[in-house]
Amino acid sequence: MDVLIEMIFVIFLINHVKHSILVKNQEVTQIGNISTNIYMLILMLKFNDATCTHLGNVWHQENFEKTLIPKILGSPKLTTFQHYLVQTSTDRKQLKHYSPQSDDEKTVIRGHKLYWHQGSKPDIQYSNSNEASGTQTTQIKPIKSDVHFTFTINFENLSDVELGALLWVLSISSDKTQAFGIGKQGEEYCLSLGMGKPLGMGAVKIEPELYLSDRNTRYQKLFDGNHWNEAETSASDEQQISFIKAFEKYVIDNISNEDKPKEGELNSLKDLPRIEMLYCLLRWNSPLKAEDTRYMTIKPTNEYRERPVLPTPLQIMNITDNRKLPTSSASSPENTPTKKFEKPIIKPKNNNRDSRPNNNRYNSGDGNSSNPAIQRPLPPKK
Numbered sequence: 001m002d003v004l005i006e007m008i009f010v011i012f013l014i015n016h017v018k019h020s021i022l023v024k025n026q027e028v029t030q031i032g033n034i035s036t037n038i039y040m041l042i043l044m045l046k047f048n049d050a051t052c053t054h055l056g057n058v059w060h061q062e063n064f065e066k067t068l069i070p071k072i073l074g075s076p077k078l079t080t081f082q083h084y085l086v087q088t089s090t091d092r093k094q095l096k097h098y099s100p101q102s103d104d105e106k107t108v109i110r111g112h113k114l115y116w117h118q119g120s121k122p123d124i125q126y127s128n129s130n131e132a133s134g135t136q137t138t139q140i141k142p143i144k145s146d147v148h149f150t151f152t153i154n155f156e157n158l159s160d161v162e163l164g165a166l167l168w169v170l171s172i173s174s175d176k177t178q179a180f181g182i183g184k185q186g187e188e189y190c191l192s193l194g195m196g197k198p199l200g201m202g203a204v205k206i207e208p209e210l211y212l213s214d215r216n217t218r219y220q221k222l223f224d225g226n227h228w229n230e231a232e233t234s235a236s237d238e239q240q241i242s243f244i245k246a247f248e249k250y251v252i253d254n255i256s257n258e259d260k261p262k263e264g265e266l267n268s269l270k271d272l273p274r275i276e277m278l279y280c281l282l283r284w285n286s287p288l289k290a291e292d293t294r295y296m297t298i299k300p301t302n303e304y305r306e307r308p309v310l311p312t313p314l315q316i317m318n319i320t321d322n323r324k325l326p327t328s329s330a331s332s333p334e335n336t337p338t339k340k341f342e343k344p345i346i347k348p349k350n351n352n353r354d355s356r357p358n359n360n361r362y363n364s365g366d367g368n369s370s371n372p373a374i375q376r377p378l379p380p381k382k
Contacts, residue, residue, distance in 0.1 A: 045166075050151040060142040067139035071126045073198050083310040086110045090309050110310075114281045116293040117190060118200020120145055123290075142201065164247025167240055168269070170208040172282065180241055184270055188285035203284065210235040261322040273314075273323040280313035292316060 052058065061068055078084075081097045086107045088096065096107040126137065155166070168182060173191050177183035194202035211232045218231035248269045252260075260266045261273055269275050293316070296303040314321045 044154075044156050046154040048152045048154070050149040052147065052149050054147045054149075058143045058147045060144045064141065067141055068124070069126045069137050070124050070140055070196065071199060072132060072136050080304065080307075082307045084110060087309050092307050095307060095309075114278075115192065115197045116200070116281060117192075117203050117284055117287060118290070118293070119287045120203075122200030124196065124199045124201060140196070142196065160243050160246040161250045162247075164243035164245070164250075167208065167210065168244050168247055170206050171240075171244070173205045173284075174207050176237070179237065180244055181268055182244065182270060184279065186285075187279065187283055189279060189282040190284040191282065210240055212239075258324050260324065262324045263322060273321065276319070276322075277313040280317045280319065283317075288316065 059066070076084075078098075082095050085096055085098070086109075088094075088107075096105055100106045124142070126132070153166070155163070158166070167180075171177055171180055171182055173189050177189065178185060183189060190203040190205055192202045193204050196202050212235050214231040214233070218229060221229050223229055224231075251269060252266055252272075255272075259272065259274065261271060264271070266272060270279070298304065312321065
């Protein structure tokens with residue numbers, strides 16, 4: 001199952017179950033030393049294997065016996081803390097790391113790790129396989145594009161909100177994303193599957209069809225003609241929209257005000273700043289140039305040496321950041337437009353680190369040096 005689907009859906013369910021415990025039919029909002037007389041919300045989801053429905057050759061190399069050596073994918077480097085931790089400054093000497101020595105140096109892990117799409121023909125093959133050792137390379141047998149699969153998800157005992165969460169995720173990449181009010185006007189999205197996501201592989205579109213079973217009708221008789229009487233009917237678009245709206249309303253009503261946009265009303269999840277960032281990464285119909293989403297390199301020049309802070313997806317797409325960010329007299333995000341991401345500037349090697357100037361690529365030159373990549377919303381009030 002798509003890691004993205006797992007992330008969004010499971011996080012929501014865990015949060016929802018915590019707030020849905022019933023004690024003698026009375027809803028409570030805390031989990032404490034409660035008696036065994038509790039009716040827990042029982043959730044059941046079963047993901048069945050996908051079946052290929054494509055006729056003909058499905059292999060990228062046109063032959064099942066042929067393999068392909070993909071580009072080498074290194075493991076995450078914990079020393080690149082300027083990417084993995086929330087930073088409050090782009091000054092190299094003030095970067096926060098894993099071992100804070102004071103309260104001012106404390107920070108948190110920065111968001112979720114997702115990968116940009118690389119278009120319908122990503123450059124995945126490693127061209128210098130003879131120069132790498134056998135322990136660095138691997139061999140894969142990828143399938144070609146436009147191959148179709150079908151799969152089913154069986155569920156029971158889901159509330160309207162929980163079913164809406166499942167539909168919201170599965171419908172992001174469907175042709176009905178705008179009809180359901182999930183996606184933004186004129187935008188198309190793809191989800192990602194498999195271990196080749198860092199190379200741009202595994203972009204998929206999912207077209208879900210919802211069938212609902214009437215339990216009362218199901219158990220009134222055993223057979224329906226020559227088949228079992230499952231009493232299943234196809235859900236209409238209006239029904240699916242009602243489930244999705246119930247889920248969105250639940251999220252909007254329960255998230256912190258600090259997570260909401262600083263301007264305008266929040267009536268849909270697509271206008272939530274965090275979801276806007278997610279949609280930037282999932283967008284398919286307007287792919288970025290390879291130079292805009294490429295990985296930083298070590299050779300021929302080490303682009304990590306100055307430890308540039310990772311920009312936000314909104315900065316990469318040149319979209320205004322509408323988050324509620326902390327302000328100060330020295331920098332005000334409200335007055336600073338989102339600026340287009342620039343490649344790291346490589347400077348000549350200098351053994352005297354203290355003499356290196358502060359390279360703030362987002363400094364507007366007017367004394368306002370706010371950078372949305374190093375801003376973090378205020379924590380919700382307890």
